[in-house]
Amino acid sequence: MKFGVIQFPGSCDERDALAAASRVGEAVLLWHRDHDLQGADAVIVPGGFSYGDYLRAGALARFSPIMTEVERFARHGGLVLGICNGFQVLCEAGLLPGALLPNVSLRFVCRQVLLDVVNADTSWTRACEPGDQLSIPAKHQTGRYWAPDPVLDELEANGQVVLRYATGNGFNGAARDIAGVSNHAGNVVGLMPHPEHAVDPLTGSADGLRLFESAALVAV
Amino acid sequence: MSRHKELGLTDAEHERIVALIQREPNDVELAMFSLMWSEHCGYKHSRKLLQTLPTDGPRVVLGPGENAGAVDVGGGLSCAFKVESHNHPSAVEPFQGAATGVGGILRDVFAVGARPIAVLDSLRFGEPGESARSRYLLEHAVAGIGHYGNSIGVATVGGEIYFESAYEQNCLVNAMCLGLIETEKLIRSAAAGAGNVVLLFGARTGRDGIGGASVLASAELGDEDAAKRPTVQIGDPFEESKLLECSLELLGRGLLVALQDLGAAGLTSSSAEMAAKGDVGIDLDISKVPLREAGMEPFEIMISESQERMLCIVEPERVQAVLDVCARWDVLATAIGVVTGSGRLRVLDGERVAGDLPVPALVDECPAYDLAPAPPARPLYPAPARSLDDGADPRATLLALLGSANLASRRPVFEQYDCIVGSRTARRPDQADAAVLMLDANGGRRRPALAVSIDGNGRRVACDPYRGAVEAVLECSANLACVGADPLGLTNCLNFGNPEKPHIAWQFSRAVAGLGDACRALGIPVVGGNVSLYNEGGEGPILPTPVVGMVGELPDAVRAGRLGFAQRGDAVALIAARGWAPARAGSELAKLRGEPLEGELPAADLGELRAVHAAIRQAVRSGALHSAHDVAEGGVAVALAECCVAGGVGADVTVDTSEESLFGEGPGAFVVSGPRDAFAAFGSAVTVIGAVGGRELRIAGALTVAVDELAAAHADGLVQLLG
Numbered sequence: 001m002k003f004g005v006i007q008f009p010g011s012c013d014e015r016d017a018l019a020a021a022s023r024v025g026e027a028v029l030l031w032h033r034d035h036d037l038q039g040a041d042a043v044i045v046p047g048g049f050s051y052g053d054y055l056r057a058g059a060l061a062r063f064s065p066i067m068t069e070v071e072r073f074a075r076h077g078g079l080v081l082g083i084c085n086g087f088q089v090l091c092e093a094g095l096l097p098g099a100l101l102p103n104v105s106l107r108f109v110c111r112q113v114l115l116d117v118v119n120a121d122t123s124w125t126r127a128c129e130p131g132d133q134l135s136i137p138a139k140h141q142t143g144r145y146w147a148p149d150p151v152l153d154e155l156e157a158n159g160q161v162v163l164r165y166a167t168g169n170g171f172n173g174a175a176r177d178i179a180g181v182s183n184h185a186g187n188v189v190g191l192m193p194h195p196e197h198a199v200d201p202l203t204g205s206a207d208g209l210r211l212f213e214s215a216a217l218v219a220v
Numbered sequence: 221m222s223r224h225k226e227l228g229l230t231d232a233e234h235e236r237i238v239a240l241i242q243r244e245p246n247d248v249e250l251a252m253f254s255l256m257w258s259e260h261c262g263y264k265h266s267r268k269l270l271q272t273l274p275t276d277g278p279r280v281v282l283g284p285g286e287n288a289g290a291v292d293v294g295g296g297l298s299c300a301f302k303v304e305s306h307n308h309p310s311a312v313e314p315f316q317g318a319a320t321g322v323g324g325i326l327r328d329v330f331a332v333g334a335r336p337i338a339v340l341d342s343l344r345f346g347e348p349g350e351s352a353r354s355r356y357l358l359e360h361a362v363a364g365i366g367h368y369g370n371s372i373g374v375a376t377v378g379g380e381i382y383f384e385s386a387y388e389q390n391c392l393v394n395a396m397c398l399g400l401i402e403t404e405k406l407i408r409s410a411a412a413g414a415g416n417v418v419l420l421f422g423a424r425t426g427r428d429g430i431g432g433a434s435v436l437a438s439a440e441l442g443d444e445d446a447a448k449r450p451t452v453q454i455g456d457p458f459e460e461s462k463l464l465e466c467s468l469e470l471l472g473r474g475l476l477v478a479l480q481d482l483g484a485a486g487l488t489s490s491s492a493e494m495a496a497k498g499d500v501g502i503d504l505d506i507s508k509v510p511l512r513e514a515g516m517e518p519f520e521i522m523i524s525e526s527q528e529r530m531l532c533i534v535e536p537e538r539v540q541a542v543l544d545v546c547a548r549w550d551v552l553a554t555a556i557g558v559v560t561g562s563g564r565l566r567v568l569d570g571e572r573v574a575g576d577l578p579v580p581a582l583v584d585e586c587p588a589y590d591l592a593p594a595p596p597a598r599p600l601y602p603a604p605a606r607s608l609d610d611g612a613d614p615r616a617t618l619l620a621l622l623g624s625a626n627l628a629s630r631r632p633v634f635e636q637y638d639c640i641v642g643s644r645t646a647r648r649p650d651q652a653d654a655a656v657l658m659l660d661a662n663g664g665r666r667r668p669a670l671a672v673s674i675d676g677n678g679r680r681v682a683c684d685p686y687r688g689a690v691e692a693v694l695e696c697s698a699n700l701a702c703v704g705a706d707p708l709g710l711t712n713c714l715n716f717g718n719p720e721k722p723h724i725a726w727q728f729s730r731a732v733a734g735l736g737d738a739c740r741a742l743g744i745p746v747v748g749g750n751v752s753l754y755n756e757g758g759e760g761p762i763l764p765t766p767v768v769g770m771v772g773e774l775p776d777a778v779r780a781g782r783l784g785f786a787q788r789g790d791a792v793a794l795i796a797a798r799g800w801a802p803a804r805a806g807s808e809l810a811k812l813r814g815e816p817l818e819g820e821l822p823a824a825d826l827g828e829l830r831a832v833h834a835a836i837r838q839a840v841r842s843g844a845l846h847s848a849h850d851v852a853e854g855g856v857a858v859a860l861a862e863c864c865v866a867g868g869v870g871a872d873v874t875v876d877t878s879e880e881s882l883f884g885e886g887p888g889a890f891v892v893s894g895p896r897d898a899f900a901a902f903g904s905a906v907t908v909i910g911a912v913g914g915r916e917l918r919i920a921g922a923l924t925v926a927v928d929e930l931a932a933a934h935a936d937g938l939v940q941l942l943g
Contacts (some may be wrong), residue, residue, distance in 0.1 A: 009465075009550060010458050012373025016643045019662050052458025108636050113661045139370070139638045150923050194640075202646045202667060202777055212238065 001025030001216045006070070006086075008032045008061045012048030017083065020196035024212045042079035042123075042215045043070055045086030047078060047139075049142055057100065057142045058088030059178030060129035065095050067093055077118040079123045079215050084140055087180075087190030096181055096190045098147035098154060103140070104173035112204055113193060114166035120160045122186035126214040134207035135164055135186040135194040138179075143192040145174040145181070152176055158184060163191055223247070227254035232585060240581040248567055249573040251519040252582060255380075255485035256492060258909040259753050262586035265643070266751040270434040271710050271733040277745035278927045279649040279708050284498075287331035287409055287481060288399070289747025290706040295775055297659060298403040300334040301672055302340070303396035303713040305752035310364075310393040313452040314357045318364035318393045320527055325397040326374060327481035331530065332465050333407045333471045334399025337642055338657055339369050340674045341379035341395050342713070342767045346388030346398040348625055348941040350605070352742040354383065355942055357391050357656055358633075364455075365395070366636040371457035372464065375645055376637035377655035377754065379674060383625040386601055387676070389757020394713040394750075396674055400659070407471055409480040410497035411533045411559050416477055418491070418502055418557035420462045421546050422529035426512030428484070429453035429525025445858040459528040463885030466549035467530060475542050477533040485525045490531045490555070490583075492565050496583035501562035508556045518574040519586040522567060533559060591725035599816055600723065600760060601682060602709035602782040606814025614857065614882060615923040619933045621808055621854045621883065622861055628937025644669075646777040650866065656780040669777035671705030677853070678763030680815055680885075683806035685727045687821040689734030689766050694829060696770035698743055698850040701833040702890070703781040704840035705772030707742065712768050717761025719753050728753075734767060741826035742833075744770065761816075767936040774841065783849040784866025788845050790912040792863075792892040794856065795905050797832045799825045802884030808853045809883040822886035829888055835891055835902055851889035857882040857919065859891045864917045865931045877922040934937055 007014045007029050014029060021027035021044060028038050032050075037043060050061035061067070067089070074080045074095050082090035090096045103109060117125055117132040128134070147155065152175055155161050163180035164170075170177045172192070178211035180191030195208030224234040227250060237245055237253050245253060255261055263270065275283045281298045282290035282363065288302040306321025322339060329336045346354035358381075371375045374397070411418075428451065470476050478488045480500070495502045506521045516524075534542050539555060546553035547821055560566075565582065567575035609618050634649040645657035645670060654673040670795060675695040681688030697707055712735060715726040739746055755762040774780060785792070804810050805819025841847045847867065849860040856875060863872055875881060892899070900907045918924045 010371070011461050011639055012371075012461075012638075016641065016661070019643060020773045038261075048373055049458065049461075052371065052461075054458070096769070107363075108370055108638075109893060110370075110635055110638050110640065137640055140642065141370075200643065203640065203643055204648075 001026040002039060002041050004030045005044045006030045006066055007148055008031060008050035008064060010049045010052050011046050011193065012082065017044050017046040022210055023199055023209060024216045026052050030066055032062040032066050035069055035072060037069050039216040043052050045082040045089050046084060047084030047134050050085055050089065053108065053170055058085060058111045061089045062092040062192045063200050071095060074188050075185050081211065082190035083194055083196060084192055087192055090188065091192045093186050097151055098145055098181060099198040101144040101146050102142050103144055106143055108141040109171050110137065111171060111219065112137045115193060116166050119162045122162055122182045123179040124161055124189040124211045127148055128215050134210065135205040136195055136198040136205060136208050138193040140192055142184060144172040145177060145178040146198055150168045156183060158167065159218050160184065162189055223507065224250060226579065227251065228258060229254050230696055233257060236587065240395065243325040247573065248522060251523050251573065252488045252577065255523055256582045259584045260484050261489050264587050264753060265591060267588045267754060269729055270773055272732065272891045273736045273746040274739050277709065277743050280745050280747055281403055282332065282406060282747065284496050284748045287328045287809055289709065289711060290332065290406060291747060291771065292403060292864045293659065293670060295659065295667060298401055298406060299398055299403060299771055300329050300332045301396065301398040301771055302328050302748045303394055303710055303711045303767060304328065304393065304750040305713050305715060306393045307390065307752050307755055309452045310361055311391050314360035316363040316376055316452055316454055317685060317766035319368040319392050320453045321395045322365055322368040323455045323460050323527055324483050325395045326460065329397045330912060331479050333405050334401035334467060336397050336671040337644060338375050338376045338655065338672065339395060340375045340377060340672060340676050340769065341652055341943035342366055342676060343381045344387040344392035344495050344678065344765060345383050347383050347385050351388055354388060355883045362633050368455055368457045370638045372461045373641050375639050375641050377639050377645055377657065378672065379634065383676065384678060384763055385604065386763045388756045389759060390762050392765060394767050395425055396711065398771060399447060400670060405471065407476060407776050409494055410496045411478050411494040411500050412533065413477060414500065414559055414561040414824045415536065416559040417534045417536055417539050417920055418504065418555045418559065419532050419534050419542060419553055420509060420529060421553035423459050423526055424455065424510045424512040424552065425521055425524045425856040426526045427520060428521055430523060440673055442682060446512055448758050453525050453527050453737055455527050456744045459716060462549045462551050463528050463530060463871065466546055466551045469545050470542060475534065475538050477535060478533045479530060482529040482531060484525060485628055487520045492579055492582045494531065495565055498893055501560035501579060503560055503566045504557035505568045510552055510554055518567060524813065531580040539605065570913060573595065581733055583913060584602060589717055591729055592722050593717055593726035593729045594722035595726050598721035598817060601817050603814055603816040604811050608812035610813065612784045615881060615925055618857050618925065619925060620812055621858050622814060622930060623933040624808060625941055626808055627854050627858060629934045631935065632938050632942065647703060647780050652780065652782050653699040656703050656777055658777050666775065667777040667884045669705045669774050669780065671700050671772045671774055673699035673766060676767035677748065677764040677766050680806040680821060681731055681764045681766060683819060684821045685730035685764055687849050687900050689731040689850045690738040690824055691744040692766055692768045693738035693742065694824060695852060696768050697833050700770060700772040701836040701841065702783065702848040702850055704779060704837055705774040706837060707744045707770055707772040709745050710768055712769040713752065715752045715755055715762060715767065716757045716763040731764055731766045738826060739763045742830050754878055779841055779843050780847045781845065783863060785869050785871060785893050785912040786846040786867055788869060788913040791907045791908050792891065792893050792912060793899050793906050793909045795832065795890040795892055795902050796873065797828050797888035797905065798824060800853055800886060800888040802880050802886040804880060804884055807883065807885040822844065824887045832888065832905060839901060844894055845892050848890060848892045849892060855883040855885055856889065861917055863891055863925045865934050869896050869912055870914035870916045870927050871910055871912050872914060872918045874920040875909050882922060
């Protein structure tokens with residue numbers, strides 16, 4: 001199993017994502033200006049502030065050369081995970097529905113949160129059971145998931161709502177407490193909380209490892 | 221007014237310059253001197269005092285004088301760290317002032333080649349309950365720190381905030397950064413090799429921050445401060461993020477001879493200091509400096525404090541390789557000069573010589589003044605407003621203290637900071653008395669780690685500058701002991717008023733004496749730091765505020781201590797040094813009662829406290845203790861309450877219920893918990909006072925409060941004050 005983790009200028013969590021993915025497989029960094037996914041079986045678009053969040057979070061990174069390859073890879077069923085800024089990039093790229101708006105508090109918040117696994121049948125949640133609770137930290141200022149109500153209804157009907165903030169754990173004002181969504185096929189998932197920062201009990205929790213393990217299950 | 225006075229130089233200093241260079245300096249040269257000889261760059265009122273601090277130790281790798289100090293942390297690694305102030309810019313424009321304070325200290329750390337792993341902040345503001353300005357400064361300074369640290373992906377893992385009316389006009393924003401590097405890859409800032417190329421990389425140079433070091437940092441604040449906004453720099457963390465990665469790649473590939481960040485006094489100080497350290501000369505051609513706007517004067521280019529810029533020395537055959545790495549990171553890089561053997565800093569504007577000065581005159585000949593200390597004839601600080609009646613019972617007193625501005629939970633602030641990026645944070649804010657960061661995020665079976673704490677209590681230093689400064693060192697050492705860490709070194713930021721006034725000189729010199737004595741007694745070297753003087757507004761000086769940042773090591777993060785009571789049924793014990801004598805002078809209780817800052821602080825037996833700290837450290841490391849918390853502001857009662865709130869569990873204890881024993885302050889005590897036999901090693905220092913359990917904190921004969929009520933008072937205190 002080989003993970004590729006994209007590095008944009010302004011990425012912050014790419015090394016942590018690389019280390020997390022390395023716990024379940026091989027992992028390499030992919031350079032934003034390249035057109036080469038280096039044979040990765042799964043691509044992680046990491047957190048951070050790609051291009052300084054200028055214009056709008058994720059709006060510029062989505063035009064990086066590497067994203068052309070990610071889009072092609074995703075449309076052919078390749079496994080793609082967007083974390084935080086990566087989730088914003090995937091929404092901007094049209095690979096995931098909806099958008100991320102500024103938190104209702106208009107403040108950056110860093111907090112350990114509990115997530116309910118809603119759909120355990122995606123490429124990135126297969127190692128979970130529906131109803132599992134995962135303790136994973138969230139840290140963002142622009143993480144309020146939003147989509148028009150008819151779209152939200154459709155997402156719920158299709159099982160595309162993958163993760164929700166558990167009762168009392170949402171802080172950003174996300175529509176229907178949505179923390180993570182998938183595309184229709186379930187191979188592309190984006191979430192605001194950071195599973196790569198929850199792979200070691202010493203730093204708070206190892207629950208995030210389940211997402212990386214899920215991808216490895218698919219590959220096998 | 222004559223030109224040199226406008227720039228902050230005295231007549232005598234001007235005469236000294238003329239004598240040194242044997243002629244009148246031109247405008248460019250005068251501007252350069254005014255910055256290099258400012259307090260901020262030249263330390264002219266502090267150098268003699270700073271030389272009394274102990275700087276040697278077996279683990280010191282880089283001492284004071286480099287961009288950051290560094291200590292050996294084992295396994296071939298060193299930790300580089302430093303604290304620096306950005307007080308005056310933050311008082312004028314808090315968001316950018318605080319943001320660029322973080323940016324500057326990050327650059328100091330990666331300028332020695334270390335990857336920054338953590339930031340801590342020490343903040344002081346006026347009373348938030350009384351002052352809208354203080355609430356504004358707090359909100360925007362915190363947002364600025366978060367904006368910069370979060371965006372660049374360096375964890376903000378700790379800090380402290382105090383509110384006192386003496387900081388109303390002149391807030392304090394001190395930022396500390398730690399970085400890690402393989403020791404053999406540390407790079408110094410000394411320029412070397414005549415013919416080598418001087419290369420500027422990073423952001424373009426603009427008119428922002430012109431004269432920041434002399435105009436803002438080395439003079440008192442006054443009514444005209446709004447007009448000084450152009451002297452505040454504007455930060456761009458995205459630019460710095462690229463600059464950081466680019467610098468580390470250049471160093472990793474061994475392409476650089478020397479590296480230096482551009483901070484206060486911009487190109488002037490960076491080039492002069494690199495030349496001075498290498499005992500060489502430098503020719504700079506300022507016509508090659510990429511500018512943000514056309515028509516900048518030569519002196520403006522030389523003293524601009526535009527952020528996110530670095531200067532490096534490169535061998536000619538490696539210049540292309542350096543330019544290639546910079547291009548890969550979209551970082552602008554330009555060869556702007558050359559190292560010479562002349563010992564002079566020459567400023568060329570194309571063909572024209574705009575300035576030509578001997579480097580030693582700029583760097584080494586800056587005058588060092590003797591202070592004229594004298595204790596103040598009358599109290600310097602008015603008594604605070606009373607907020608608690610003398611007749612309040614212990615229960616009401618405890619709740620008032622827990623919810624007070626200085627003691628309430630800092631969660632509303634630290635939740636705005638990313639404390640986990642880097643995957644090494646084993647103890648986050650509120651979990652322990654010090655932050656704990658693993659050396660290797662991916663770790664093996666044993667997880668060696670660093671612990672770091674920052675502290676300084678201006679109230680206590682105002683009561684007694686010597687003992688108050690001793691306490692700042694003790695407090696950090698105690699915090700490290702509670703997570704099981706052994707101190708390796710410290711950095712300090714000395715925030716004081718105008719040292720030309722005898723009573724400030726007295727505060728300053730007594731405090732430095734206390735710092736030095738405490739460091740010597742505890743065996744902790746000072747590896748670097750910063751001085752911020754002239755912190756005065758119209759209503760007088762700030763509280764004297766030496767801030768200490770201390771780094772220590774622990775063998776295994778798995779056993780890092782926690783502050784919260786962990787297990788029902790555990791015994792609770794008070795560990796106290798023999799001479800521990802908590803008192804009301806300078807305490808938070810005294811503040812709530814509206815009492816002035818006076819009275820005698822308890823003395824500290826440093827030898828005994830060193831032994832107590834070592835015993836705590838050993839007991840935490842061995843796993844014998846389940847929790848350890850140092851008794852500080854608010855005394856034993858507040859410490860017990862904090863252990864209950866952090867653990868989400870109550871305790872039933874019996875202690876002396878005199879006011880001094882419950883709420884008095886003084887160094888030398890800890891609240892710990894664990895199995896009863898865990899305390900044997902403490903001998904006569906330990907008193908078992910009760911047990912963990914239930915949902916209330918009960919102090920027999922004094923008070924009973926539900927833990928939920930304690931938690932609510934603690935959690936809501938700052939939220940309510942900030943509205």
